[in-house]
Amino acid sequence: xxxxxxxxxxxxxxxxxxxxxxxxxxxxxxxxxxxxxxxxxxxxxxxxxxxxxxxxxxxxxxxxxxxxxxxxxxxxxxxxxxxxxxxxxxxxxxxxxxxxx
Numbered sequence: 001x002x003x004x005x006x007x008x009x010x011x012x013x014x015x016x017x018x019x020x021x022x023x024x025x026x027x028x029x030x031x032x033x034x035x036x037x038x039x040x041x042x043x044x045x046x047x048x049x050x051x052x053x054x055x056x057x058x059x060x061x062x063x064x065x066x067x068x069x070x071x072x073x074x075x076x077x078x079x080x081x082x083x084x085x086x087x088x089x090x091x092x093x094x095x096x097x098x099x100x101x
Contacts, residue, residue, distance in 0.1 A: 033057050036078060063094060 033039045037057050044050055064080050084091050092099040 032061055032077070036061070036081060067094065 033054065039054070039057065042050070042053065044053060060081075064077065064084065068075055068077060068080055084094070089099050
């Protein structure tokens with residue numbers, strides 16, 4: 001919802017639209033992690049491993065989402081993920097680091 005309304009001035013349809021949009025934002029990241037990284041089939045289940053891998057996947061999604069937005073054109077997320085998976089040096093460039101190799 002673009003405009004902010006006090007509770008007594010918002011209509012039921014405006015509140016419903018806002019509520020549905022809010023849930024979409026919260027559900028996008030787990031969906032993207034599962035679809036892109038096939039997280040549900042991960043065999044890492046003990047200790048802190050699953051939480052750490054989820055954090056790395058979230059970081060990758062955040063960085064690559066910025067790349068997709070900066071391209072100013074429609075590109076599929078898996079395409080950009082495969083590009084950076086093939087070119088590990090470009091990952092260092094993306095992070096603002098120099099690779100001495």
